[in-house]
Amino acid sequence: MPLRKPIKLEVHFTPAEIDEMALKDKNVVVIDVLRSSTTIATALRNGAKEIIPVNTIDGVIKISSNLFGDVTLRAGERNGKMIEGFNLGNSPLDYRPEVVQGKSIILLTTNGSPTIVKGRYAKNLVIASFVNLAAVVGFLRKLQEDVVIICAGKENSFCIEDAVCAGRIINELNEHVEEEVISDDAAAAASMLDKSVGRSILKVLRSSEHGRYLAEIGFGDDIKACAAVDSVPVLPSLAGSVIRAAKEKSKHPS
Secondary structure (H helix, E strand, O other): OOOOOOEEEEEEOOHHHOOHHHHOOOEEEEEOOOOHHHHHHHHHHOOOOEEEEEOOHHHHHHHHHOOOHHHEEEEEEEOOEEOOOOOEOOOHHHOOHHHHOOOEEEEEOOOHHHHHHHOOOOOEEEEEOHHHHHHHHHHHHHHOOOEEEEEOOEOOEOOHHHHHHHHHHHHHHHHHOOOOEEEOHHHHHHHHHHHHHOOOHHHHHHHOHHHHHHHHOOOHHHHHHHOOOOOOOOOEEEEOOEEEEOOOOOOOOO
16 A cells, blocks of 8 residues: 655744745645634624635725625724724624624624735645534544644734644644654744643633733633633635635535
8 A cells, every 4th residue: 555645734823924825735734813814704604605804994895785685794803802883893702693694794804804815826725723623623533634723813922822723733633643743943832832731721811922812801601601611613715705604514424
């Protein structure tokens, strides 16, 4: 039997470390635990039609002017708080079925949406958080190809919660794939970080710099939601400029 090709894992702890053209035709995972990744997965689970990530206010205005107002929501935050004039902020708890069902959501956040936009030329781009870990790992196991994991971080700085999430994905892959997994130094560091502190995700999120800030401005309950491992079994996938929930291929008996 021919030898299986090793799977190479590459991690970037901030999006500033990588150019968008370097992601062209790559398999990319974007992580923004607090809170964009969690919010996106939650919105799709609760019936949102699609999410359109943007990286500027002008982008929100341009896109919303081309969509029907009654089926479009403008969502986003600056410094953790909802942008004035928008319909929603970035709290996953606000994306309830009665609010988002059937809606197109234009999303502008400080860290998450610009990182996703940076990966728009990727071959595959999926969005990961603790709430949908199993869905992401399952996708990567089936993919059996090299992967670039990008942590959104906080304003181009390292965030421990994103790094631990990256490490958990790597460790789960190492346990469940037959192929050899080759990690770069950043991926190896993320793996070790998860093994060191990842036993209590809620503790990691609460003690993180951004977690403490969110609690201070009244979003303590969001931290619990973001720490609920595998509570939102959805795989958000970017196609072109739109994020939708990836659908499982139907299985036919042989």
